[in-house]
Amino acid sequence: MAAVQSLRDYVREISEIQSAASLAAWDQRTHMPPQGAEARAKIAGRLERLAFERLVSDRMGELLRAAEAEAESEVDRALVREWKRDYTRHRAIPPDFYQKLVETTSRAETAWEKAKAASDFPVFRPHLEEVVSLVREMAELIGYTTSPYDALVEEFEPGMTVARLRPILGDLRTDLVAFLKQLGRGKAPRGLPSGAFPLDTQRQFCREALGWIGYDFEGGRLDDSVHPFTIGVGPGDVRVTNRYAEDDPFSGLFGALHEGGHALYGQGADPALAWTGLAGGSSFGIHESQSRFWENQIGRSLPFWRHAHPHLARHFPHLSRTAPEDIWRHVNRVQPSLIRVEADEVTYNLHICLRFELEVDLLEGRLSVAELPDRWNQAMGEYLGVTPPDDRRGVLQDVHWSGGMFGYFPSYTLGNLYAAQITETAEKEISGFWERVERGELATIREWLREAVHRHGRMYRPEELCTRVTGSGLSAEPFLRYVRAKYGEVYGL
Amino acid sequence: MAAVQSLRDYVREISEIQSAASLAAWDQRTHMPPQGAEARAKIAGRLERLAFERLVSDRMGELLRAAEAEAESEVDRALVREWKRDYTRHRAIPPDFYQKLVETTSRAETAWEKAKAASDFPVFRPHLEEVVSLVREMAELIGYTTSPYDALVEEFEPGMTVARLRPILGDLRTDLVAFLKQLGRGKAPRGLPSGAFPLDTQRQFCREALGWIGYDFEGGRLDDSVHPFTIGVGPGDVRVTNRYAEDDPFSGLFGALHEGGHALYGQGADPALAWTGLAGGSSFGIHESQSRFWENQIGRSLPFWRHAHPHLARHFPHLSRTAPEDIWRHVNRVQPSLIRVEADEVTYNLHICLRFELEVDLLEGRLSVAELPDRWNQAMGEYLGVTPPDDRRGVLQDVHWSGGMFGYFPSYTLGNLYAAQITETAEKEISGFWERVERGELATIREWLREAVHRHGRMYRPEELCTRVTGSGLSAEPFLRYVRAKYGEVYGL
Numbered sequence: 001m002a003a004v005q006s007l008r009d010y011v012r013e014i015s016e017i018q019s020a021a022s023l024a025a026w027d028q029r030t031h032m033p034p035q036g037a038e039a040r041a042k043i044a045g046r047l048e049r050l051a052f053e054r055l056v057s058d059r060m061g062e063l064l065r066a067a068e069a070e071a072e073s074e075v076d077r078a079l080v081r082e083w084k085r086d087y088t089r090h091r092a093i094p095p096d097f098y099q100k101l102v103e104t105t106s107r108a109e110t111a112w113e114k115a116k117a118a119s120d121f122p123v124f125r126p127h128l129e130e131v132v133s134l135v136r137e138m139a140e141l142i143g144y145t146t147s148p149y150d151a152l153v154e155e156f157e158p159g160m161t162v163a164r165l166r167p168i169l170g171d172l173r174t175d176l177v178a179f180l181k182q183l184g185r186g187k188a189p190r191g192l193p194s195g196a197f198p199l200d201t202q203r204q205f206c207r208e209a210l211g212w213i214g215y216d217f218e219g220g221r222l223d224d225s226v227h228p229f230t231i232g233v234g235p236g237d238v239r240v241t242n243r244y245a246e247d248d249p250f251s252g253l254f255g256a257l258h259e260g261g262h263a264l265y266g267q268g269a270d271p272a273l274a275w276t277g278l279a280g281g282s283s284f285g286i287h288e289s290q291s292r293f294w295e296n297q298i299g300r301s302l303p304f305w306r307h308a309h310p311h312l313a314r315h316f317p318h319l320s321r322t323a324p325e326d327i328w329r330h331v332n333r334v335q336p337s338l339i340r341v342e343a344d345e346v347t348y349n350l351h352i353c354l355r356f357e358l359e360v361d362l363l364e365g366r367l368s369v370a371e372l373p374d375r376w377n378q379a380m381g382e383y384l385g386v387t388p389p390d391d392r393r394g395v396l397q398d399v400h401w402s403g404g405m406f407g408y409f410p411s412y413t414l415g416n417l418y419a420a421q422i423t424e425t426a427e428k429e430i431s432g433f434w435e436r437v438e439r440g441e442l443a444t445i446r447e448w449l450r451e452a453v454h455r456h457g458r459m460y461r462p463e464e465l466c467t468r469v470t471g472s473g474l475s476a477e478p479f480l481r482y483v484r485a486k487y488g489e490v491y492g493l
Numbered sequence: 494m495a496a497v498q499s500l501r502d503y504v505r506e507i508s509e510i511q512s513a514a515s516l517a518a519w520d521q522r523t524h525m526p527p528q529g530a531e532a533r534a535k536i537a538g539r540l541e542r543l544a545f546e547r548l549v550s551d552r553m554g555e556l557l558r559a560a561e562a563e564a565e566s567e568v569d570r571a572l573v574r575e576w577k578r579d580y581t582r583h584r585a586i587p588p589d590f591y592q593k594l595v596e597t598t599s600r601a602e603t604a605w606e607k608a609k610a611a612s613d614f615p616v617f618r619p620h621l622e623e624v625v626s627l628v629r630e631m632a633e634l635i636g637y638t639t640s641p642y643d644a645l646v647e648e649f650e651p652g653m654t655v656a657r658l659r660p661i662l663g664d665l666r667t668d669l670v671a672f673l674k675q676l677g678r679g680k681a682p683r684g685l686p687s688g689a690f691p692l693d694t695q696r697q698f699c700r701e702a703l704g705w706i707g708y709d710f711e712g713g714r715l716d717d718s719v720h721p722f723t724i725g726v727g728p729g730d731v732r733v734t735n736r737y738a739e740d741d742p743f744s745g746l747f748g749a750l751h752e753g754g755h756a757l758y759g760q761g762a763d764p765a766l767a768w769t770g771l772a773g774g775s776s777f778g779i780h781e782s783q784s785r786f787w788e789n790q791i792g793r794s795l796p797f798w799r800h801a802h803p804h805l806a807r808h809f810p811h812l813s814r815t816a817p818e819d820i821w822r823h824v825n826r827v828q829p830s831l832i833r834v835e836a837d838e839v840t841y842n843l844h845i846c847l848r849f850e851l852e853v854d855l856l857e858g859r860l861s862v863a864e865l866p867d868r869w870n871q872a873m874g875e876y877l878g879v880t881p882p883d884d885r886r887g888v889l890q891d892v893h894w895s896g897g898m899f900g901y902f903p904s905y906t907l908g909n910l911y912a913a914q915i916t917e918t919a920e921k922e923i924s925g926f927w928e929r930v931e932r933g934e935l936a937t938i939r940e941w942l943r944e945a946v947h948r949h950g951r952m953y954r955p956e957e958l959c960t961r962v963t964g965s966g967l968s969a970e971p972f973l974r975y976v977r978a979k980y981g982e983v984y985g986l
Contacts (some may be wrong), residue, residue, distance in 0.1 A: 009774060011541065016535055016536050016539040017539065017543075019532065019535075019536050020514075020516075020517060020536050020540055023513075023516060023517060023520060023536070024516060024887050025518065027516060031524070031714060031715050032730065033710065033711055033712050033730055034711050034712075034728045034911055035709070035711050035712035035729035036712065036726060036727060036728075036730030037727045037729070038728070038729060039512065039726070039727030039729050039767070040727065042512075042518070042768070043512050043513050043727060046506065046509040046510065046513070047513055050510075050543065064925035076520045105654070110884075120908045209653070216528070217526065218526055218527050218528050219526050219527075219529065220526050221524065221526055232531060233532070234529060234531070234532030234533065234535070235531070235532045236526070236528035236532055237525065237526055237528065237529030237532055237533070274532070274788075275535070291877070349511065363732075371907055404566060417871070423625060484747055
């Protein structure tokens with residue numbers, strides 16, 4: 001086992017450097033004083049470089065070859081598989097190409113910011129053309145069998161392909177568009193009494209809610225940030241951040257449950273996986289399933305609000321004359337809208353289906369960047385029945401493409417689908433599932449998730465993990481059953 | 494200049510890694526969740542190792558030799574001088590010896606904690622014997638001309654020697670012991686009205702005070718910690734921490750001024766020194782002078798309290814019936830006591846003189862560890878007129894020796910001496926010095942310090958810097974004039 005141990009020692013060094021980088025990233029978004037920004041970029045760049053040099057080194061290649069011949073245990077084989085994957089993908093990109101990509105996307109992101117502010121797509125267009133061209137070249141360098149998109153989506157969802165995504169997202173889209181029309185004939189929930197929700201009270205409420213789901217503050221913390229995020233600084237240190245809206249306590253609460261779901265995944269990893277690179281999640285999609293589980297499957301359920309309502313009313317007395325059902329209906333309103341990040345649970349996936357279709361067509365060469373805004377607006381009309389009045393609220397709304405992040409968007413919907421699929425299994429395997437939620441006894445559910453998902457970290461690839469947990473591979477059916485049942489009831493269909 | 498540039502690139506890499514380590518250290522003492530401790534030790538150790546490997550590498554030796562032949566500008570010569578010093582000192586210690594020292598001091602510190610808690614010197618004795626023996630061996634490895642102590646004090650105060658320290662600290666001790674006797678015949682200040690000082694109000698008051706002295710919150714922050722400290726995370730990011738006592742607002746305030754003084758040094762470094770390793774302070778003693786300047790020379794002066802009193806009274810209304818003079822007298826009480834960290838400005842240096850004499854005798858072999866407690870107690874009686882009832886409040890009170898930190902203690906007193914010496918010069922060079930303090934106009938004074946001291950970072954060695962600023966080398970006379978004048982007035986002599 002000498003070769004495996006040498007590989008372990010080497011990836012431990014990389015992991016420790018990455019851990020320092022994670023801390024620097026957390027601090028940058030939560031506590032760093034403004035004038036520290038320039039130095040922080042240098043520190044982050046240095047740590048990234050130290051880790052990257054090791055990842056793509058000849059020594060890593062030798063260690064992987066030697067360890068591959070030796071690895072026997074499940075963990076050791078996963079260790080070799082995952083590091084070989086990262087090594088191979090990153091070695092495929094020559095340093096000069098990588099630098100060009102970083103510079104191009106950096107300029108493109110600046111151009112995107114300007115273009116978005118002025119709602120002026122032509123400002124962004126040449127940059128996006130350059131990025132798409134480079135990303136296609138990158139896909140060629142990495143290699144693929146069927147679609148260049150496969151080489152990219154693999155980064156976020158190992159094993160996923162266009163061939164597999166297209167029918168799943170296509171059917172999902174058709175069914176959701178139809179269901180949305182049905183909802184239009186239902187009865188929309190009423191609003192709640194308005195009022196102010198002091199930020200400190202919201203923070204306290206969110207800390208309590210994180211406690212309900214079992215987030216361990218001895219191994220983490222909750223801070224404010226502009227965009228909520230979860231970050232594993234290291235074993236025993238998984239931190240969440242959140243933001244709060246003065247006029248709406250639910251945005252903060254669901255943000256906390258969402259990040260808390262990500263954090264439970266990190267806190268639940270088997271300690272034996274520490275410093276192996278296997279303590280992270282199986283994929284972005286599986287990670288998102290854990291956040292969506294607590295945010296939506298649990299947090300937007302009626303039993304949850306039967307538990308949470310008295311606590312809400314205690315913190316915000318002017319809501320004490322509402323009923324749990326009122327809150328439940330309020331947080332389950334469906335309203336087609338222009339902006340993805342503000343979308344509800346039903347329409348959210350349509351925003352993703354649209355982006356997936358457009359980015360596959362861009363990558364496979366069936367769509368030019370010039371045609372992009374029209375195709376965007378047309379699809380918005382078809383899927384959601386709304387048409388962006390300008391590109392700022394249309395094709396320019398997301399940062400992802402300017403940064404070269406093609407293949408990332410499906411993760412969001414995969415998370416929603418996996419979450420529904422896992423919930424169906426949990427309902428069967430945990431006796432009195434919803435009664436437990438109603439009593440606020442969430443420990444059994446969290447422990448079940450820990451055993452089923454969290455403790456394995458990155459040991460299993462997403463499709464394998466999904467099958468181990470739910471008995472079958474990815475499917476959109478559980479999610480469709482879930483939205484039809486819940487929203488049918490909310491809208492009195 | 495190719496060789497100098499290569500050296501600059503190399504030390505930039507070391508400095509960036511050290512910067513990441515500083516952030517990790519800051520977070521560990523302010524925000525890290527308890528369960529993150531084990532991982533943090535790994536991260537800190539990894540970063541230290543990455544920096545250390547580079548510092549003592551053959552490549553560093555080659556770069557220094559090449560750059561030394563080329564360096565012309567004052568900065569480049571300082572760059573070579575300082576890195577050569579660190580390189581030479583650290584190369585002199587074989588890795589095996591260093592590891593033995595780390596292990597021994599780690600065990601000794603644990604033993605010291607136990608021994609202190611039980612006031613049981615014999616528990617600590619064999620460990621301290623081992624540490625002293627190793628530290629003497631280290632001094633031999635590093636090399637010295639006259640005393641092994643010189644090899645150690647050099648780490649903290651470059652250029653300082655026993656031969657130079659002994660007469661200065663000896664005279665200081667004699668004069669302070671005599672002055673203390675005089676004070677005993679004076680009139681001690683009365684106490685202040687007691688009351689509670691809410692911690693959040695104290696934090697706010699300290700933020701204001703840091704603002705008065707010109708600490709820039711855009712390039713730093715103030716957090717709580719168990720022991721106050723200042724840390725340069727990187728250029729543009731110099732952070733301070735503080736602690737507060739519920740029954741005493743002055744402990745927190747002077748802590749803030751003290752750390753703020755250190756931080757101004759860091760914030761005031763010439764930006765051209767960033768990432769060169771020259772942006773730190775000239776020495777521990779000079780650094781301490783900057784904290785003592787604001788804490789004592791300014792913060793414990795009557796003009797300062799004429800400015801600060803209305804603010805104090807605004808935050809803590811039950812003090813509003815006091816006069817500025819009452820506060821001034823209160824914060825300038827002198828009371829010989831057993832514990833160094835609780836000592837006042839006059840007796841503090843006697844605690845240091847005692848430690849200096851004992852550690853020199855230990856290092857030069859004139860004193861055995863077994864004799865240490867008796868010598869300690871005897872000297873406390875002679876210098877301060879108090880005798881420790883047990884070793885916990887005597888020889889076991891400080892952590893330094895258990896960690897092998899011999900040669901560090903003089904820095905504290907050097908800081909006090911330099912501070913008084915610099916203040917005498919500033920009084921002459923800045924017109925209406927004390928009137929400015931009384932009006933709270935501290936900007937001119939801070940700018941003068943920045944020009945005289947801060948901007949040079951580590952460019953000049955302490956004795957050279959002292960001479961540049963004050964016109965002469967280190968002297969105890971200004972400090973003695975200062976305490977005689979102020980405490981003579983406070984005690985009505």
